[in-house]
Amino acid sequence: QSHLAFSAVEETHVGRYHLLRTIGKGASAKVKLAQHIITGQEVAIKIIDKIQHTSSDLHRLYREIEIMKDLHHPNIVKLFEVIENEHALYIVMEYASGRDLFYHLVNHGFMSEKEAQTKFQQIVSAVKYCHDKSIVHRDLKTENLLLDKRMNIKLADFGLGTQFTTGSKLDTFCGTPPYSAPELLQGEKYDGPPVDVWSLGVILYFMVTGSLPFRGKTLTKLREQVLQGQYHVPFHMSSQCQHLLSKIFIRDPRKRATLEDILAHPWMKVSHEEKQKLYVQPLPDYDNHWHTEVTVNTGYVQEDIHDSLLNRNYNDANATYLILRHD
Numbered sequence: 001q002s003h004l005a006f007s008a009v010e011e012t013h014v015g016r017y018h019l020l021r022t023i024g025k026g027a028s029a030k031v032k033l034a035q036h037i038i039t040g041q042e043v044a045i046k047i048i049d050k051i052q053h054t055s056s057d058l059h060r061l062y063r064e065i066e067i068m069k070d071l072h073h074p075n076i077v078k079l080f081e082v083i084e085n086e087h088a089l090y091i092v093m094e095y096a097s098g099r100d101l102f103y104h105l106v107n108h109g110f111m112s113e114k115e116a117q118t119k120f121q122q123i124v125s126a127v128k129y130c131h132d133k134s135i136v137h138r139d140l141k142t143e144n145l146l147l148d149k150r151m152n153i154k155l156a157d158f159g160l161g162t163q164f165t166t167g168s169k170l171d172t173f174c175g176t177p178p179y180s181a182p183e184l185l186q187g188e189k190y191d192g193p194p195v196d197v198w199s200l201g202v203i204l205y206f207m208v209t210g211s212l213p214f215r216g217k218t219l220t221k222l223r224e225q226v227l228q229g230q231y232h233v234p235f236h237m238s239s240q241c242q243h244l245l246s247k248i249f250i251r252d253p254r255k256r257a258t259l260e261d262i263l264a265h266p267w268m269k270v271s272h273e274e275k276q277k278l279y280v281q282p283l284p285d286y287d288n289h290w291h292t293e294v295t296v297n298t299g300y301v302q303e304d305i306h307d308s309l310l311n312r313n314y315n316d317a318n319a320t321y322l323i324l325r326h327d
């Protein structure tokens with residue numbers, strides 16, 4: 001039976017996970033909700049059909065997985081395990097039960113600026129964390145921002161985003177036109193961080209107004225609007241928010257606000273509530289006895305856990321530890 005890439009009968013199990021329903025479908029990949037049998041925790045498994053991928057695609061995929069192994073941030077979707085056979089690649093990741101920000105905005109309308117500020121702080125914190133590791137996302141959009149059960153932002157799809165861009169992907173550049181910076185739309189060589197900053201502006205505008213700032217019917221019309229930098233400011237937008245957007249939607253990437261500028265802007269200042277601490281990656285606490293103890297109780301040998309954590313190979317021992325460990 002294993003000779004079939006996807007056997008006629010849907011598999012019900014992969015590794016130590018029980019596959020449940022499909023939550024996302026791309027051209028040559030799909031995402032299924034699954035349950036970790038040992039812990040009962042829900043996870044999301046991205047299933048990549050290797051047969052339908054060119055070797056360069058797969059190479060890019062392996063590179064993206066390596067990047068994700070290095071990202072540990074509360075607002076970035078966690079990688080738990082990678083399972084591979086000759087037919088398929090299974091990427092076991094954190095499951096965000098609140099779906100994505102686009103879906104939320106379409107169904108609930110625009111947010112209060114208080115709520116938008118909380119979400120935007122989480123998004124900027126996640127993107128700054130990546131930029132500090134010289135990783136740029138290049139496809140930031142509300143569809144890639146997931147929400148967990150506590151409505152916290154979970155940034156998804158590092159470079160894998162192209163698998164899930166709904167509709168036809170314009171191959172003149174990576175990314176999604178309404179979120180794309182002018183230098184990208186002009187096909188110029190571009191610097192990563194300012195391109196992500198521009199997309200953050202589009203996301204902020206979308207959260208506060210419920211619509212996109214630039215939305216031409218055709219790519220040409222859209223490009224004109226973006227190059228002119230003209231966008232509608234609704235009456236209910238505060239002047240602080242308007243000011244912040246004007247610092248982001250600057251055509252010249254060198255003059256555009258940086259992430260530091262955004263974080264320092266008055267609109268981003270947390271209100272009287274407790275100070276929003278920027279996330280600092282904790283040193284790995286592999287000797288955290290509770291986790292390893294519980295993981296050991298699930299039948300894993302202490303050494304295996306220690307070994308797999310230290311060598312960062314994303315196998316089942318490591319996954320059990322990571323699944324138990326994260327919030």
Ligand SMILES: CC1(C)C(=O)N([C@H]2C=Cc3c(O)cccc32)c2nc(Nc3ccccc3)ncc21
Nearest residue numbers: 023024031044077093094095096099100143156
């Ligand atoms: C593994 C990972 C990161 C992923 O690749 N997806 C896909 C799949 C659907 C989709 C989307 O609709 C928007 C963005 C990412 C994605 C995930 N979707 C979820 N939750 C979800 C829950 C109900 C509906 C849709 C998504 N959690 C984690 C992920």
